Amino acid sequence: MKKAAQRSWIKALDSKFIICSKKQNNFRICYKALTLSLLILLSYPAFSFPQSSAESLVQEGADHLQVFFQNKAASRTAVVQFENDSELTDLAMQKIYQLLMARLENEKNIRVSDLLVHFTNGRGEFNLSNVAELDYLLYLKFIQNKTKTGLGLAVFSRWQDKLVSIKYIETHLGKDEMDFLNSKNFAFPEMGFSKLTEFETKKNLMDIQSISSADAQTRYFFYYPDEIIIYLAKEGRLEKQSSCQLKWTRPLYPVLNYQGKLLVFAFKQDLVLTAGGNFSPVAQVLTFSNNQWLETAKIGFVPFKQVLFNQNPYLVGARYEEGKNYFKDKVYFMPFTDPAANSEIVEKKSRPAYAIDFSVQEGQLQGVHLIDREYTYHLLTSDLAEKNPGTAKKGASLAASEGDWLAVSDYSRQTDQLFFYDIKAGGLRPVYTGKIAGEVQFITAGTWQAVKGFWVCVQVPQDDAGRSVLQFWGKPQ
Amino acid sequence: MSKLKLLALPLALLLVYAIKPYYGGEISMKLNEPTSFTLNTANYSNLILYSLIYENFFYLQKDGAITTHVFEDYRYDAGGRTLILTIKDNLSFSNGKPLSAKNIQVSLKMFLGANLFAASKLNRLIKNIRADENQIRIELLADDPAILSLMTAPELVVLAENEQSFSGPFYPEEWEKGSHLILKANPFYTGGRTYLDAVKIVFSDDVVPDVFLSSPKSLKENYQEFDSGIYQNIYLCFLQGDIGQNTKIALYTLMKKFNEVTGFKYKELRTLTSDEESPVSIQIKTISPQKTASILKSSDIKLYILASLSYLEKDLTAFLKGSNLKIETLFIDDSQMMNFLNSTAIKYVLIDKIFQTKIAAEEKISRILKESSFNQFNVKYLRMLGELDEVKYSNSQELLMEQIARISETIINDGFIFPLFQKTYSMYIHHVWQGVEVDYYGRPLLQKARKTND
Numbered sequence: 062m063k064k065a066a067q068r069s070w071i072k073a074l075d076s077k078f079i080i081c082s083k084k085q086n087n088f089r090i091c092y093k094a095l096t097l098s099l100l101i102l103l104s105y106p107a108f109s110f111p112q113s114s115a116e117s118l119v120q121e122g123a124d125h126l127q128v129f130f131q132n133k134a135a136s137r138t139a140v141v142q143f144e145n146d147s148e149l150t151d152l153a154m155q156k157i158y159q160l161l162m163a164r165l166e167n168e169k170n171i172r173v174s175d176l177l178v179h180f181t182n183g184r185g186e187f188n189l190s191n192v193a194e195l196d197y198l199l200y201l202k203f204i205q206n207k208t209k210t211g212l213g214l215a216v217f218s219r220w221q222d223k224l225v226s227i228k229y230i231e232t233h234l235g236k237d238e239m240d241f242l243n244s245k246n247f248a249f250p251e252m253g254f255s256k257l258t259e260f261e262t263k264k265n266l267m268d269i270q271s272i273s274s275a276d277a278q279t280r281y282f283f284y285y286p287d288e289i290i291i292y293l294a295k296e297g298r299l300e301k302q303s304s305c306q307l308k309w310t311r312p313l314y315p316v317l318n319y320q321g322k323l324l325v326f327a328f329k330q331d332l333v334l335t336a337g338g339n340f341s342p343v344a345q346v347l348t349f350s351n352n353q354w355l356e357t358a359k360i361g362f363v364p365f366k367q368v369l370f371n372q373n374p375y376l377v378g379a380r381y382e383e384g385k386n387y388f389k390d391k392v393y394f395m396p397f398t399d400p401a402a403n404s405e406i407v408e409k410k411s412r413p414a415y416a417i418d419f420s421v422q423e424g425q426l427q428g429v430h431l432i433d434r435e436y437t438y439h440l441l442t443s444d445l446a447e448k449n450p451g452t453a454k455k456g457a458s459l460a461a462s463e464g465d466w467l468a469v470s471d472y473s474r475q476t477d478q479l480f481f482y483d484i485k486a487g488g489l490r491p492v493y494t495g496k497i498a499g500e501v502q503f504i505t506a507g508t509w510q511a512v513k514g515f516w517v518c519v520q521v522p523q524d525d526a527g528r529s530v531l532q533f534w535g536k537p538q
Numbered sequence: 539m540s541k542l543k544l545l546a547l548p549l550a551l552l553l554v555y556a557i558k559p560y561y562g563g564e565i566s567m568k569l570n571e572p573t574s575f576t577l578n579t580a581n582y583s584n585l586i587l588y589s590l591i592y593e594n595f596f597y598l599q600k601d602g603a604i605t606t607h608v609f610e611d612y613r614y615d616a617g618g619r620t621l622i623l624t625i626k627d628n629l630s631f632s633n634g635k636p637l638s639a640k641n642i643q644v645s646l647k648m649f650l651g652a653n654l655f656a657a658s659k660l661n662r663l664i665k666n667i668r669a670d671e672n673q674i675r676i677e678l679l680a681d682d683p684a685i686l687s688l689m690t691a692p693e694l695v696v697l698a699e700n701e702q703s704f705s706g707p708f709y710p711e712e713w714e715k716g717s718h719l720i721l722k723a724n725p726f727y728t729g730g731r732t733y734l735d736a737v738k739i740v741f742s743d744d745v746v747p748d749v750f751l752s753s754p755k756s757l758k759e760n761y762q763e764f765d766s767g768i769y770q771n772i773y774l775c776f777l778q779g780d781i782g783q784n785t786k787i788a789l790y791t792l793m794k795k796f797n798e799v800t801g802f803k804y805k806e807l808r809t810l811t812s813d814e815e816s817p818v819s820i821q822i823k824t825i826s827p828q829k830t831a832s833i834l835k836s837s838d839i840k841l842y843i844l845a846s847l848s849y850l851e852k853d854l855t856a857f858l859k860g861s862n863l864k865i866e867t868l869f870i871d872d873s874q875m876m877n878f879l880n881s882t883a884i885k886y887v888l889i890d891k892i893f894q895t896k897i898a899a900e901e902k903i904s905r906i907l908k909e910s911s912f913n914q915f916n917v918k919y920l921r922m923l924g925e926l927d928e929v930k931y932s933n934s935q936e937l938l939m940e941q942i943a944r945i946s947e948t949i950i951n952d953g954f955i956f957p958l959f960q961k962t963y964s965m966y967i968h969h970v971w972q973g974v975e976v977d978y979y980g981r982p983l984l985q986k987a988r989k990t991n992d
Contacts, residue, residue, distance in 0.1 A: 309627070311628045312726070318730075384725050384730070384731030386561065470557065477557075500557070
């Protein structure tokens with residue numbers, strides 16, 4: 062078997078030079094070059110490193126990349142090929158990959174994208190649709206010989222159209238560590254976003270918000286067109302606590318697909334919620350008083366967030382095109398001083414959008430994220446000035462978790478997935494991808510068991526009745 | 539196959555599944571020009587047109603399922619022999635005026651008063667109709683849980699008090715007579731606003747429409763055929779007892795000649811329903827052109843034609859002019875027909891009826907008897923209908939056929955209706971449109987229609 066493997070590598074050696082002169086994004090071919098390099102490296106003991114764990118193996122790889130990129134600024138980089146020729150499982154490979162990603166995310170000279178869709182049958186599958194936007198492509202291979210396990214790492218420069226760096230690191234992985242890596246319940250501390258829980262939900266769920274009370278209990282508000290159901294989280298499950306029936310009045314625009322946003326916040330001594338949707342031109346303001354929710358006002362737009370301007374609270378939001386599935390081309394601001402009174406609304410021009418969210422840090426509006434009707438992502442400043450128009454098509458759902466993370470769905474119905482971006486620096490840095498078995502209906506930021514992340518409502522495709530599941534994707538700290 | 543082509547296929551599939559339905563766009567349909575927006579479902583073209591602006595109480599799907607957009611809930615209370623319909627909250631007509639339980643009650647009563655077989659069947663069952671705040675309670679004379687199926691008639695629609703209000707997915711916005719009619723999406727449509735912004739109904743053949751009606755199996759490239767088994771029969775009716783047999787035959791011969799000179803656009807009809815299912819064949823002998831001319835030359839004939847046949851106007855007028863006969867054609871709206879009958883001595887009428895192949899022959903013959911006998915309807919016919927009902931429940935196909943044959947013979951012998959022509963239809967929809975469903979009556983449901991690449 063080993064001989065057969067060697068033969069295939071020798072075959073790769075024969076075609077090496079033809080390969081690299083071909084198209085720059087021909088990954089299959091470039092990989093042959095990598096295996097050749099690894100073969101060469103394997104025969105030189107001087108390149109071996111006496112390491113003792115997977116983590117140090119990855120750390121060494123990351124160190125090598127740090128040195129390589131130290132004189133380069135914000136190099137757009139991603140792993141585009143990862144193969145496993147060791148006895149480690151696919152799961153272990155995913156963990157090793159995540160560990161490497163976590164290390165690279167912290168490198169200031171690297172703008173790393175996480176393109177891994179999944180790892181199966183010894184091979185990683187990557188989303189290569191946006192490779193043209195990258196500067197460097199990384200190829201990884203895990204290899205095992207009699208006593209040691211090695212990681213081969215090659216860097217391909219798209220601009221120079223050649224391999225610019227090759228590294229092979231070897232270490233001894235004991236059986237215990239291998240078992241540890243292969244076990245399902247293991248997670249590296251810096252792993253990316255993953256699905257932490259999943260619930261069945263009834264049809265037409267439009268949004269979820271939560272609020273923690275003084276007794277440290279978290280209440281979850283599930284927003285449906287005709288009611289809001291309030292749940293209490295108990296040991297990994299949700300228990301219905303109460304519900305609030307919503308009474309809408311004319312004009313009411315019947316819709317094919319319900320969409321809406323809910324906002325829950327404490328205001329002075331009261332708990333206030335606002336609920337709006339694409340079926341009504343007004344959002345309801347409900348205040349919790351005497352153990353019941355009372356409608357105290359109506360607002361002419363759908364509030365998304367509460368923000369501070371000059372230390373004064375405002376509601377910021379958008380307005381749906383009545384009866385349709387997108388927002389009008391304006392963003393609305395309203396001073397919020399009294400839950401029972403309307404203030405003058407200030408509107409600012411933006412653009413019609415399938416999805417909008419506002420990133421808010423410590424009450425301050427940081428930016429506006431939107432996906433227009435052409436499925437292009439736009440990042441706007443707090444003044445709604447265009448900051449970073451995207452080029453690639455994005456899905457029609459997004460949500461911002463404070464000023465830290467942005468989750469966006471894919472531009473596809475059959476193979477939906479989630480893209481998580483780091484927005485802490487004000488930009489958009491892709492860091493993780495999660496596969497979704499269904500179609501994303503909406504994404505909203507939230508918390509689950511003290512973990513911040515995103516609620517994702519998914520329409521399960523194989524069920525004609527429209528079965529919906531609700532997932533929580535979080536990044537354990 | 540080149541790599542490029544191999545890649546293009548999944549890419550195309552991916553584009554089909556863009557994540558959100560696109561709101562916007564216009565679909566064009568070639569239909570006959572209406573005379574007004576008063577409900578008229580006499581022919582297939584009208585059946586489609588009026589389904590776009592009037593919402594049915596219930597829809598009968600192709601698979602027999604009954605659905606509704608108007609009612610939140612409907613249930614039959616067997617104990618109280620009452621059908622309870624609960625209307626959805628906060629519904630509105632196209633102009634924003636409230637659509638209430640009262641509107642439902644009035645619409646149902648108007649339907650029951652119409653000269654329709656489906657209405658008379660329902661009428662026989664209903665004791666009273668009451669409207670509460672958001673409920674309509676239909677109390678029956680006898681227990682009949684199947685009442686809901688009678689309420690799927692295409693003519694049972696939600697009507698507004700105001701003529702400018704519409705309950706359907708679209709409402710008329712602009713009508714350029716002889717050219718086109720623009721229907722705009724109703725923002726308050728009870729079933730949820732359509733993805734389409736508009737439907738353009740074109741009346742001429744100047745443009746290639748997205749949807750049109752034509753004979754079945756007319757192979758049209760890029761179009762999907764929906765053959766719902768719809769056919770249209772045209773009859774010549776004589777509504778006064780003093781019309782001589784010779785005049786009837788002469789006028790019948792003239793109409794046959796008209797079909798011949800216009801290129802046999804219609805199939806000859808020798809039964810009251812369709813030649814394939816009728817137990818009897820009706821042979822009416824035509825006479826020579828000379829004899830026809832000599833009989834009709836001294837007559838002063840006013841031939842009333844239902845507005846649903848208005849598309850015949852041009853050809854028929856030219857034909858009659860060429861025949862040098864004093865025959866005046868007058869087009870009359872179906873809804874005004876009964877009023878005209880009471881006020882005017884209408885003698886000659888050209889009418890049409892559409893039928894669905896799947897509907898039982900006894901149902902069709904009942905419809906003809908009830909809807910086409912006009913002022914000639916009498917106790918004898920009522921008795922025949924009663925007998926047909928009885929035979930229906932005897933489970934004897936032989937007896938049933940005998941009764942149908944007897945009714946057909948009686949009608950023809952009484953001489954008030956002569957079958958003339960028949961035309962079968964399929965609906966063709968361009969492949970670029972997806973999400974178009976077709977109901978039991980062959981009507982396109984455009985609620986979720988959108989272009990493939992949107």
